[in-house]
Amino acid sequence: EMCVSFDQLCNLVDDCGDGSDENGCRNHFQCKSSRFYIPLVQQCDGKVDCLDHSDECNEECGKEILSGAWLKLLAGSIGVSSVLLNTVTLVRSFLRIRDMKRAVLCNRTLSILINFGDLMTGLYLLLIFVQDSFMIGADYCKKQSQWLSSDHCAFLGILNSFGSTMSLFS
Numbered sequence: 001e002m003c004v005s006f007d008q009l010c011n012l013v014d015d016c017g018d019g020s021d022e023n024g025c026r027n028h029f030q031c032k033s034s035r036f037y038i039p040l041v042q043q044c045d046g047k048v049d050c051l052d053h054s055d056e057c058n059e060e061c062g063k064e065i066l067s068g069a070w071l072k073l074l075a076g077s078i079g080v081s082s083v084l085l086n087t088v089t090l091v092r093s094f095l096r097i098r099d100m101k102r103a104v105l106c107n108r109t110l111s112i113l114i115n116f117g118d119l120m121t122g123l124y125l126l127l128i129f130v131q132d133s134f135m136i137g138a139d140y141c142k143k144q145s146q147w148l149s150s151d152h153c154a155f156l157g158i159l160n161s162f163g164s165t166m167s168l169f170s
Contacts, residue, residue, distance in 0.1 A: 012037040029055055057141035064140045065132035065147075076129040082122020086115045110170050117166025124160040131156075 003016040010025035014035045022028065022037055029043040030036070031050030038049045044061040056063065066072045093112050100108055131152065136143055147153055 012039065031055060053141065061141065063144070064138065065128060065136060072129060072133055075125045076133070079122050079124075079126030079129055082118055083126055086119035086122060089115050090119065113170035114167050117163045117168070117170060120159055120163025120166065122163075124156055124163060127156055127159075 004021050008015045009021050010027055012022070012028050014037070015021050019030075019035050022030070022035075027040055028037045029040055031038070031052055032054035033052040034050070036050060038055055042049050043055045044058075046056070049055045066075055090112060093108060093115065097105065097108065131147075132140070136147060140147065
């Protein structure tokens with residue numbers, strides 16, 4: 001038995017009071033903790049429309065810091081190799097500094113600054129990979145505002161900015 005007319009079916013409004021006029025409709029998304037409906041195009045659009053965030057924090061949206069396995073693998077690989085190779089290069093450069101002449105020392109100093117900046121950027125990539133893969137993971141959507149306002153996120157932003165600036169301006 002219908003409690004509403006045909007034009008009130010699937011109109012994103014619970015006209016019957018029990019949601020029966022909106023059940024089974026394919027043009028909308030129902031927020032999990034309420035009988036609030038949003039147009040389907042507003043699901044996974046990056047803007048929270050449901051008070052419980054269910055339109056953005058669900059299996060279909062899949063929000064993570066690093067989206068996709070390839071990006072995670074790339075960030076982790078580049079981070080590890082950058083940290084290791086730049087650390088080795090810095091240690092070797094410092095060990096050779098004593099035997100250098102003044103003109104070579106100036107060039108070596110610039111090279112050390114670039115290596116140090118690249119080390120910081122690699123460390124940033126490695127730490128973002130660790131945060132996303134092991135600490136936050138699939139819960140990122142629910143923890144996004146907490147993460148973005150955390151000291152860890154701020155530290156990583158500073159680390160990346162510092163490393164990039166060192167590499168670029170040395």
